[in-house]
Amino acid sequence: IPNVFRDEYRKRFYDFLFENVTTCANVTKHTSIPQKYLCECKAYYENKKLLKVVGWGICPVTNSKNVQFLSTNPNIWNDAFLFPQSNQLKMF
Template identity: 90%
Template sequence: MSTADTHSLNPNGNGQGKYNEKLSQLKQYVSQSKYIEPLEQIKVCQSFGLPYLKNVFRDEYRKRFYDFLFENVTTCANVTKHTLIPQKYLCECKAYYENKKLLKVVGLGNCPVTNSKNVQFLSTNPRMWNDAFLLPNSSQLKMF
């Protein structure tokens, strides 16, 4: 076996350890970075010597969305404000977690970011799904 074979980044062949190391480095980089636009994601993967791994970015941004809504009952626009993940993408994340029964709309109210009326307030924290303080005029919502 040649040296070139042992350093291959093919995840299904030789050099799997090297591939996994680079994948781990990419995941760490993405987790510590602000939102990265899709065209930049390709370049980031290339800089690690990896093919475009869309799922690494998708999984990280879904996790950020989930974690933010576990700690905060709020709107998608407010999640965007704090995480910089585009609101359109968060709608996909919302559908993903709703389908898995891990997210609920817990109330309607005025969005703290856009001031739009009858906006959905979301939570991934089951302890928050039935709390009375989530009514639209609650002063607790104004903290966000």
Template identity: 50%
Template sequence: MRKSKNYNSNKFSRLKEYVHGAPYIDVLEQPKICKSFGLPYSAKVFRDEYRNRIYEFFKNETTTAATASKMTKIPHKYICEIKSYLESNGLLKVVTIDRCPTTGSSNVQFISTNKDVWSEFDLLQKTNQFNLFEDVQK
């Protein structure tokens, strides 16, 4: 029994190493990759890798999800899901709102996981929210 557990542990280690070194693997291909390592499908291996990639990406880049998708090749929708997870765990913050360099859309969130960057931006000042309230009171 012990030998089998170590054997599977070794397989999982090799799978993790493979996924870490590979570009984004589409969700439909992930079960095939696991099978090629003689393992059942393990979504956790892929999920953990892509969460870590996005966390590290936004640690070095303060930009939009669309730009992150373009640069990392991880689908935009999946980046938004990871953003939600990281944000709910206090690991990511929207630091400003501006025009997206990738899509050209206005009022797009720029995000970061680098806590040193969080205080460099002033979201309220950028969006002029205080001016909106002043206009209403006049």
């Protein structure tokens, strides 16, 4: 990616995920960053410890299951309300 696009995509990706916990497909939908660049953006921020997978669920764009929900906002990384509620305790 040319540096100007790479830097712009990274900034837009980071800023969107700071305000929104969502999937890469949803980032593409709202930011117009081509999906093929999102893996690079995701890896870049994960390597810098600035992005975390905060949950798994159904993608609001593709309806795919077990999709990663991402955030760059460390203030919500450990928020238990972001994680799907487990049915494990209801088994007994």
